[in-house]
Amino acid sequence: MTDLIKETLSPPRSILSQNASQAFYRLLAALLICAALTLLSDSFLSLGNILNVLRQASLTFFIASGLTLVVLTAGLDLSVGANVALSACLAGTVIHQTGSPALGILTGLVVGGVVGFLNGFMVTALRIPSFIATYGMLWVLNGVTYWYMAGETVHGFPAGFRQIGSGYFLGLPVPVYLLLIFLAIGSLFAQRTIWGQEIYAIGANPVAARLSGIPVTRRLLLVYTVSGTMAGIASIIFLARLNSAEADIGESLTLPAIAAVLIGGASLFGGIGTVFGTFIGASILTLVLNGMNLLSISANWQPLVTGIIVIVAVWLDMKTRRSAQ
Amino acid sequence: MKHRMTRCLALSFLITAASTQARADNETIAVFTKNQTNPFFQTVRVGADNMAKALNAKILHYIPTKPDSIPEQLSQIEDVVVKKPSAIVFTPVDYKAMVPGVEKINDAKIPVVNITDRSAGGKFVSFVGADDYSLGLETGRFLLKALGGKGNVVIIEGVKGSLTNVDRVRGFNDALKETPGVKLLASQPGNYQRLQALQVMENLMQSNSQIDGVLAANDAMAIGAIEALDGANRKALVIGINGTKEAVDAIKSGKLLASGDYNGFAQGCLGAMMAIRTLRGQPVISEIVLKPTVITSENYQPFDISLEQRTCPTFEDASKLGAK
Numbered sequence: 001m002t003d004l005i006k007e008t009l010s011p012p013r014s015i016l017s018q019n020a021s022q023a024f025y026r027l028l029a030a031l032l033i034c035a036a037l038t039l040l041s042d043s044f045l046s047l048g049n050i051l052n053v054l055r056q057a058s059l060t061f062f063i064a065s066g067l068t069l070v071v072l073t074a075g076l077d078l079s080v081g082a083n084v085a086l087s088a089c090l091a092g093t094v095i096h097q098t099g100s101p102a103l104g105i106l107t108g109l110v111v112g113g114v115v116g117f118l119n120g121f122m123v124t125a126l127r128i129p130s131f132i133a134t135y136g137m138l139w140v141l142n143g144v145t146y147w148y149m150a151g152e153t154v155h156g157f158p159a160g161f162r163q164i165g166s167g168y169f170l171g172l173p174v175p176v177y178l179l180l181i182f183l184a185i186g187s188l189f190a191q192r193t194i195w196g197q198e199i200y201a202i203g204a205n206p207v208a209a210r211l212s213g214i215p216v217t218r219r220l221l222l223v224y225t226v227s228g229t230m231a232g233i234a235s236i237i238f239l240a241r242l243n244s245a246e247a248d249i250g251e252s253l254t255l256p257a258i259a260a261v262l263i264g265g266a267s268l269f270g271g272i273g274t275v276f277g278t279f280i281g282a283s284i285l286t287l288v289l290n291g292m293n294l295l296s297i298s299a300n301w302q303p304l305v306t307g308i309i310v311i312v313a314v315w316l317d318m319k320t321r322r323s324a325q
Numbered sequence: 326m327k328h329r330m331t332r333c334l335a336l337s338f339l340i341t342a343a344s345t346q347a348r349a350d351n352e353t354i355a356v357f358t359k360n361q362t363n364p365f366f367q368t369v370r371v372g373a374d375n376m377a378k379a380l381n382a383k384i385l386h387y388i389p390t391k392p393d394s395i396p397e398q399l400s401q402i403e404d405v406v407v408k409k410p411s412a413i414v415f416t417p418v419d420y421k422a423m424v425p426g427v428e429k430i431n432d433a434k435i436p437v438v439n440i441t442d443r444s445a446g447g448k449f450v451s452f453v454g455a456d457d458y459s460l461g462l463e464t465g466r467f468l469l470k471a472l473g474g475k476g477n478v479v480i481i482e483g484v485k486g487s488l489t490n491v492d493r494v495r496g497f498n499d500a501l502k503e504t505p506g507v508k509l510l511a512s513q514p515g516n517y518q519r520l521q522a523l524q525v526m527e528n529l530m531q532s533n534s535q536i537d538g539v540l541a542a543n544d545a546m547a548i549g550a551i552e553a554l555d556g557a558n559r560k561a562l563v564i565g566i567n568g569t570k571e572a573v574d575a576i577k578s579g580k581l582l583a584s585g586d587y588n589g590f591a592q593g594c595l596g597a598m599m600a601i602r603t604l605r606g607q608p609v610i611s612e613i614v615l616k617p618t619v620i621t622s623e624n625y626q627p628f629d630i631s632l633e634q635r636t637c638p639t640f641e642d643a644s645k646l647g648a649k
Contacts, residue, residue: 041532042532043531043532044531046531048531049531052527052528052531055527056524056527059520139390142390143390146361146362146390147361149362150361150367151361151362151363151364151365151366151367151370152364152367152570153364153545153569153570153571155548155571155574156574166552166555166556238520241523241552241556242519242520242523242549242552243548243552244519244548244571246362246364246519246545247361247362248360248362248363248392249518249519249520251392252516252518252520252521253520289524289525289528290524290528290531292513293511293513293524293525293528293529293532294528294531294532296510296511296512296513296532298512299482299485299512299513299514300485302485302514303485
C-alpha cells in the first residue's frame with residue numbers, strides 16, 4: 001500500500017518536465033501569432049506596443065494566476081470576475097471616504113481574500129462542488145455589488161494611487177513589474193515549494209494525497225483564498241488604471257481568465273498546468289485583441305476571428321507536441 | 326456616493342416608508358427597466374419616482390437580477406399580470422423578444438407605456454424615448470465642429486448588434502460624411518465597457534501617431550479612452566453619449582468635450598406621467614421623441630445637480646420637448 005502511494009506521488013518529477021515542455025509549446029504558439037502580426041502590421045513590433053500588450057495582459061494574468069492554482073486542484077472559481085467588481089467598488093469607496101489609498105488597497109485585498117476563503121470553506125467544509133459553490137458566490141457578489149452601487153460609478157482617485165495602474169518606472173509600466181513579480185512568485189511557489197507540489201498532488205489524485213498525509217483541506221482553503229486575493233489585487237490595478245469602477249465590470253473578466261488558464265495548458269481534471277503557461281494564455285488573448293485593433297478589423301468579424309485564432313493556436317500546439325513525441 | 330451612504334440606513338427606514346406609501350392614491354405603477362448596472366436606468370427610475378411622488382402615486386420597480394435577461398423579464402411580466410398594478414411603464418430588455426410579454430400585458434388589459442427602446446409589437450398608450458441616431462449625429466457634429474472640420478478621428482463602438490449602438494454609430498458616420506476634411510482612422514468595438522475602450526484606445530494609439538478626436542458610443546467608453554490618452558501623455562477631443570454624472574464631472578473639469586444627453590430622467594418622468602394620466606382619464610401624448618441635448622462646458626449646470634433634486638418636466642413642457 002505504501003509503495004502504491006509512493007508510486008502515485010512520485011510523478012511530480014515527470015509532471016514537472018511534462019509541464020515545462022507544455023509551456024514551451026504554448027510559448028511557440030504565442031510567438032507564431034507575434035510573427036504573423038509583425039508581417040501584417042508595421043506598428044506591431046515596437047517596444048511601445050510590446051509593453052502595451054504586457055500591460056493589458058497583466059489584468060487578466062493577475063486573475064488567472066490565482067485561478068491556475070484552483071484549476072491545478074481540479075477545482076474552478078467562477079466568482080473571480082464578480083469578486084473583482086465588489087472589491088474594486090468597496091476599495092474605491094473607501095479611498096473616496098477616507099482619502100487613504102493604503103486603506104483602499106487593504107480593503108480590496110481583504111475583501112478579495114475573504115471571498116476566496118468563503119469559497120474554500122464551501123468546497124472543503126460543506127463539500128459543495130467548486131463549480132456550484134463559486135457559481136452561487138458569483139450571484140451573491142453580483143447581488144451585493146448591484147445593491148451597493150445602485151447604478152452609480154465611483155470615480156476620481158489620487159494621482160499617487162493611480163501610478164500603480166498607469167505609471168511608469170525606469171521606462172516600464174508599473175503593472176508590468178507587478179506582472180513579472182507575480183509570475184516569478186507564482187511559478188516558484190507552484191514548482192519549487194512543498195506546498196506547491198502538494199497542490200499538484202491533490203489535483204492528480206486526491207485520495208492518494210490524503211492518504212499520504214497531505215493536509216488537503218488546508219491546502220484547498222489556501223488555493224481558494226489565494227485566488228480571491230489575486231482578484232483583489234486585480235481590482236486595485238483596475239481602479240488605478242481606469243480611475244473608476246462600477247458594478248458590472250466583472251462580467252467581462254471571468255471567462256477570459258478561465259480561458260487564459262486553459263489556453264495556457266492547464267487541465268480541468270487537475271494536476272496539469274503552470275503559472276507560466278497561464279501567462280502565455282493571457283498574452284495570446286491580449287495579442288489577438290491588439291492585432292485586430294492594429295489591423296482595424298471590422299467589429300462584425302472580431303468575435304469570429306478571436307474564436308478561430310484561439311482554437312487554431314491550441315490545435316497547432318497539440319499537433320506539434322504529438323509529432324514531437 | 327451619498328446614495329450609497331443612505332443605503333446603510335435604508336433598513337431602519339423601511340417601516341416609515343411603508344406607512345408613507347400607504348397614504349398615496351391607490352394607483353400602483355410597475356416600472357420595468359433593463360438592469361441595475363447601467364447608470365442610465367437609474368436615472369430613468371429616479372425620474373419615474375419623482376413624477377409619481379409629485380402626482381401622489383406609487384411605483385414598483387421590476388429589474389432583472391441578471392442584467393438584460395430575457396427569461397427573467399418574461400417571468401416578471403407573468404408575475405405582474407397576476408398582481409395587476411394600475412398601469413405599467415415598460416422598457417423591453419430586447420425589443421423583439423419581449424413582444425409576447427407585451428401581448429400578455431395587453432391581454433390582461435393593463436395600460437402600458439413604452440419607454441427608451443421601442444418595442445417591435447404590442448399595444449401601448451404612449452411611447453417616450455430618445456432618438457439614438459440624432460444623438461450620435463448631433464454629438465458627432467459638435468466634435469467635428471470643435472476640430473475645425475479637419476483632423477483624424479476614431480470611433481469606439483458599443484455592443485455589436487444592439488439597437489442603440491447601430492443608430493449611434495450611424496449618426497457618427499453621417500456627421501463624418503458631412504465633414505470631408507476629417508479622416509476616420511478606425512471604428513473598433515469597445516462593447517460599452519470602460520476597460521475594453523481603454524485597451525482599444527491604447528492599441529489604436531500604437532498604430533496611429535496622430536488622433537485628434539474620439540467618438541465613443543457611451544460615456545464609460547469615452548472616459549476609458551481619456552484614461553488611455555492621459556496614460557500616453559497624448560491629447561484628443563473626446564465625446565460620449567448618455568449624459569451620466571461621471572461625464573458631467575469630466576465636462577466640468579475639461580477632460581471630456583461633450584456628452585449627448587439620453588435624457589433618462591425625463592424618460593422616466595414622462596413615462597410615469599403618461600401612465601398616470603391614462604388612469605385619470607386625462608389626455609396623453611401618444612409619442613414623445615426627446616430632442617437631443619449636447620451637454621458641453623457651456624450648458625452643463627442643470628445636469629450638475631443630484632437626480633433626486635431635479636424636477637420633472639410638466640405636461641406642457643412635454644409637448645414642447647418632442648411630441649409628435
